[in-house]
Amino acid sequence: MKSFDVWMQAIVNGIALGWLYVLMAMGLTLMLSIMGILQLAHGEIYMMGAFLVYYLTRREIGIYPAIVVSMAAMAVLGVILERVLFRPRPGRDVALTSIVISTGLTLILSSAAVVGFGLYTKSLPPLISGSFDLFGAGVPKDRILAIGFSVVALILLYTFLKRTRLGLAMVASAQNREGSFLKGINPNHMSMAAMAIGCALAALAGALAGSILQLHPYMGSLPMINGLVTIVLGGLGSIPGAVIGGMILGLLNGILPVMFGAAAASVAPLVIVILVLLFRPKGILGHE
């Protein structure tokens, strides 16, 4: 039987991982529900955001201002990408086209990162070091901090979506694209906002992960997949769904390796998600 400390550490780590998935998932779910696109290069936005933070901190900018600048820069990049690449064109299958365009973008960005960011190992400065005593179990402080950042970002996003005109329009557009169009909501503006918010959140996730884990040109592919799994688990277009999905996936990935070893930890989350999808074909909180 595992001790209380081990459980504590596994759970806290799982929650931290889960919040990173939620950050990735928020962008993906906004883009998918508002624009109908599957943005597979979201992981590369995450990676670029993290590397931008690295280069900014090298220029004597503190890590927190650097994260904010990086989020803003990625939001701008998101708007440009929406305008140039992802705006729907007539006569195309939106979902397939977006998969191909974003895969092309993935290839270009990850290759550019390998070539451009150099071979020597890079690392972000630690957010905070040492560990924190939680009911007698040592828990890394940086993970607690990452949870804090993610929660604050999500609360801000939630407030924005529920309290502002633009946010409400986005929610309406996500729930019913045609209907909102008839109500005079410009779908292109909604798409731009979705991309901007999504990319900014990806940059935040990338910076947090780059600091507590590692910085690497291919760091984005796994979080992207986890983000996708999170949104289908929770239900497309639902913010509470994404949070629930992220927590489930995070806890599975945090606890299973500790309790049951590597093999079970790799296979079990996939099987669980598959089963959830088979019994709830629209995710846990999904609706028709």
Place this chain on the structure above:
Amino acid sequence: MMSGKKSVALLCVFALLVSLGVAVAACGEGEEAATTAAPTTATTGGTETTTAPVGETKTLKIGGIMGLTGPLSIPSLAFMRGWEIYADVVKEAGGVKIGNDTYMIEIIEEDSKGAAEGATTAASKLVNQDQVQFVMGAMLETEVAAIYSVTQPAGVLYATANINIPEHASDVSPDKDLFVRLAVSPDENQPLDLDYLRENYPDAVKIGVSQPDIGYEGMFDRLKASAEKRGMEVVHAEKWAWGTTDFIPTYTNIVASKPDIIFAMNSGQANDQLKAARQLGFTGPFVSNSPLGADVFLVTVQDPTMLTDVICNSPDVTHPNDAMKALMDRWTAKWPNDGFVSDAVHAYDIPWILVQAMQKAGSTDPAVVLATLEAMTNRGDLQTNEGPGYMGGQDRFGVNRVLYRPFPITRIMNGELEFAGFFDPIPE
């Protein structure tokens, strides 16, 4: 609403950007191609003007395969730079003398994409298009097997740059012809590290082991046996899934088993593992027996309290020997914007050793070179950047086709490197 013209203009800008990107990439490559091609042109120029008295100047083409795209691209690119530096060194020395002829070395680099089929096409291109007689490289067992299946029927000598699991089906064996491993067995340094621990941490006896789940069982058994022989004990062994990025779960169990020592078996992610172990409160000696550079620990872990009592088997770039110093200077001159990556040290050894065998054989025939190499079994028969090397492995693999050379031991204390020296492998 957006006008048609505007969107067309935007599209054009994007197409332009993309084309520009491609053009820049192609130009950059053009330059690179020019530099790598330089030895050849210089050679042909040389033959025309200075009619050498004995023999002639030729170009020896060696194929080099690494996964240049995909997750392993960063270490692979660093590895290839080691080869390029070797070609430069030969060029500056006016070639190497093999038999009666002087040879320039041209290394033809190909991408395996880190996968079997990519390695097959790369090897096939080298063997059939470029007609090379020697192929080196690859990091993964599956790539090694794929390359060997192309080179062996063509009569080409293949020197692998890495094997993660010694004695695996794709490793050297008596029934495989024209195949040699110019890379050490990753577990040969385990006894050396344990000796170092006994000497410097006599009270530490309980070891917690971390290993990837890709078949390290054989190496783990050797580690366990070596430990028991020295009065130490493995108290916990944890496997982590290949591709893991977060090591907190792995180390939660290891640290909970209260070991005196943590031994991270041959992993390029030992730096992340150290971070996890220290964050979970482990303060004892942490051993990494992979070639991962000690400097990488410093850059990535940063916190000096974590960077204490870390023992690693990396070439110490802060205390380079003469050979390594020369290599690092060349790197800095050639790629001033990129810090030195120590993978280049081992990479450089591979073509260098092949050429040493060719010089001794006086031939560039792959079968003769292999036979000569197999007979170079005395310490010092081969030179490497890490000191005197030799070919061995008869007792373990049934053939003397594995490189043996001294291992460096470096200890990190308070974020500073303390170089302990080079240690010869010991039979265990």
Place this chain on the structure above:
Amino acid sequence: MSETKRGRTVAKAAAVVVLVVVVFLMPNILSGNKYWLTILTLLAINVLLVSSLRSVILINEISLGHVGFALIGAYAQALLMMKGGLTFWPSLILSGLLAAAVASLLGHPFLKVRGIYFSILTLLTAETFRLVVYYWTGLTGGSLGLVGVPSPEPVTLFGRTVEFNTVNTYYYLAVGVVVIALLILYHFERAYINFQWRAIRDDSMLAGALGINVVGFKMVNFTISAFMAGISGGLFAAFQHNLSPDTTSRFGVTMSIYLLVYMVVGGQTRFIGPLIGTAVLTLVAEATRSIAEYQPMVTGSIAILVMIFLPMGLAGIPAQIQTWLRKRRLRSAEAPVGGGTER
């Protein structure tokens, strides 16, 4: 009208014949260059895999899990030959059937899941298969791979023994199997059943109301598609001689997505699309091999540019030129014609 239609059919048939002849004479054209034959053999195997993926598109779903069926086929082929003692051909058929059996078991629950959920579901399933192979080390050799898959046994034809242990001969075998498989897929697409599939695609509810067994047709389609993916896996195993379930291998998620890219760049609305897309992207990748780590940028740019400028993919270029020409002619004939609004 019917004259031109017949003429077009004849032209099409002639083009197919020429293509098949060229493909079969390729080793002679290339004078036995093993490098190019290796590439073409792998290309043929991938064309089959992408075509099998396309038949799922016909039921209006995007599968991101076809590498999973290819993985089942490849490992079945390898294990049946290495441990089961079977010869090449029975193993190949069995590996296809095994993939099809798995697909038909999964099909019923899976096909109730739609859209993005289906895509992710198939992706996760393929990953699960890959991880099972990865961790079942006793059987599959795990991450380091299964080494030593044998070549097909020699065949005696007209008193001459043909060995399949080199790429020069294996090329014929692989291309032969792929051509037959493509003919079968084509037949299925053209057959009457196809009309019903299209009915499903256009409106499942309506098709269901008309009494067409929606799920049944989807099942048949999904199973055939998996069978073909399994066959392509089997062909790959006997060609490559070693298999590995690594993430970077052809059984990883990345490859799943690339297959989709091949298909859409070629043009998913046409049968020839997978062939064109796979061929163009593979050959461009080989032609730009020397730029090494920059190469993905070229592939990525092509994918993006095709998506922006060619709504029907590369296979749609002739049609697009035609409509463009017709539009110009119309415009010059009668000036005040509004811009052609394609929808």
